[in-house]
Amino acid sequence: MNNPSREEIKKVLDTAKTIAVVGLSPNVNRTSYMVSEAMQKAGYRIIPVNPAADEVLGEKSYASLLDLPEPVDIVNVFRRSEFLPDLAEDFKRIDCPVFWTQLNVVDEEVFNDLTEKGYTVIMDRCIKVEHAILK
Template identity: 40%
Template structure:
């Protein structure tokens, strides 16, 4: 699998660490994905909703199908997020600047494809230019 294949195949994206602040990159990326046909599942314990969509406190509380977990958290939190995604998600996507080898190992050992240190928005923009 490749990041391009992930973007073509999967549409249900849990955005962990999403912000309701419009200038935050998590918000910008999620809005772009939503505007391009993706179903956004906001995950942030400090907000009730994002863009009119119910927000979940963590991945364990998400009660809908998740294909991709797009992570906007510091690297030290990523392994715990990956553990919550086991049996729930097919792909772990760590945004630009987020690198956690342990989390990648845990995800891959549990059958998930991992994208690390790449932006979903930028990768989708490249795909749309093809």
């Protein structure tokens, strides 16, 4: 598994406006909340994907990627690796070019499948850290 170069990741972050965050917790002490809040403050629109929450960070939460009412630029995943195959199947059915998983969230088969289909795939990287490094 080879993630895109830092230059390619910077391009992704520079062109993206909207990020769907799968597994975004409404709990302010959870990493998903802190990272998403930082990205929201950096100017990105965050759309929560969490069937157990009505709203997170002032945005309506959706039960799944398939319920999103509009296209997004990045799907950022805060779920365990075993959920990636199913999430990737939903991801392929929406209009989004980038599948990004947070630290320690990896599935080699999903990475290869999505990359072969032409998607940009970034795994095992924190979007907040990458944004801070590349800005």
